[in-house]
Amino acid sequence: MKKDYSKLWTLFKSMFILSACTFGGGFVIVSLMKKKYVEELKWLEEDEMLDVTAITQSAPGPLPVNASVIIGYRISGVIGSLTAIAGTILPPMVIISVISLFYDQFRTNPYIATALQVMRAGVAAVIFDVVINLAINVLKTKRALYIVMMVCAFTATYLLDVSAMLVILTCLGIGLADLAVTLGKKKGMAS
Numbered sequence: 001m002k003k004d005y006s007k008l009w010t011l012f013k014s015m016f017i018l019s020a021c022t023f024g025g026g027f028v029i030v031s032l033m034k035k036k037y038v039e040e041l042k043w044l045e046e047d048e049m050l051d052v053t054a055i056t057q058s059a060p061g062p063l064p065v066n067a068s069v070i071i072g073y074r075i076s077g078v079i080g081s082l083t084a085i086a087g088t089i090l091p092p093m094v095i096i097s098v099i100s101l102f103y104d105q106f107r108t109n110p111y112i113a114t115a116l117q118v119m120r121a122g123v124a125a126v127i128f129d130v131v132i133n134l135a136i137n138v139l140k141t142k143r144a145l146y147i148v149m150m151v152c153a154f155t156a157t158y159l160l161d162v163s164a165m166l167v168i169l170t171c172l173g174i175g176l177a178d179l180a181v182t183l184g185k186k187k188g189m190a191s
Contacts, residue, residue: 004076007075007076008076008079008080008083010041011071011072011075011076011080011083011084011087012083012084012086012087013087014036014037014041014087015068015072015083015084015086015087015088016087016088016090016091018032018033018036018088019064019087019088019089019090019091019092020091020095022064023119023122023123026056026057026062026063026064026067027063027126027127027130028123028126028127029063029064029067029088030049030052030053030056030063030064030067030130031126031127031129031130032126033049033052033067033071034046034049034053034133037049037071037075043071043074043075044071044074046137047137048074050133050134050137052067052070052071053067053130053134055070056070057168058168058172064088065085065088065089068081068084068085068087068088069081069084069085071084072084072085135150138150145174145178149171149174153167153171
């Protein structure tokens with residue numbers, strides 16, 4: 001039983017540290033979660049983390065919290081989810097509460113404004129890393145449908161300014177249709 005508490009503590013502590021030290025939104029923390037849970041702790045496989053990224057991006061709610069729910073559940077069930085959520089939401093809740101008390105001082109402080117501007121470059125690099133890894137994994141499937149969907153989704157959102165939610169729902173529909181066709185073919189072959 002002590003081993004489970006040790007794993008839960010590691011889960012809480014790592015989520016807490018990642019959440020406390022992450023600036024720039026959900027994709028940044030997901031990239032750091034990948035490094036922590038796939039590469040360092042080896043609790044998840046690379047494909048699982050990519051699935052977590054896809055699910056959390058398409059589900060409603062904050063991406064880091066969504067990822068925490070899935071990762072925590074995968075590691076230690078419901079108690080793992082609750083532990084991971086607590087570790088994820090506590091740092092921003094405390095930090096934002098403190099900032100709100102001193103909002104006027106933060107808003108007008110040139111040092112803080114400069115620091116935030118500089119951090120954007122790092123955030124952009126981390127998000128770019130996530131995008132490249134996702135694209136490489138889509139290309140590794142060697143499925144023309146997935147590659148075409150990726151290119152079309154990028155074109156629709158970036159060049160045509162189509163809503164990301166519409167793109168995600170369309171990809172989900174195409175994916176489900178592809179699954180139905182694949183399962184129908186397998187069922188037909190088995191008969």
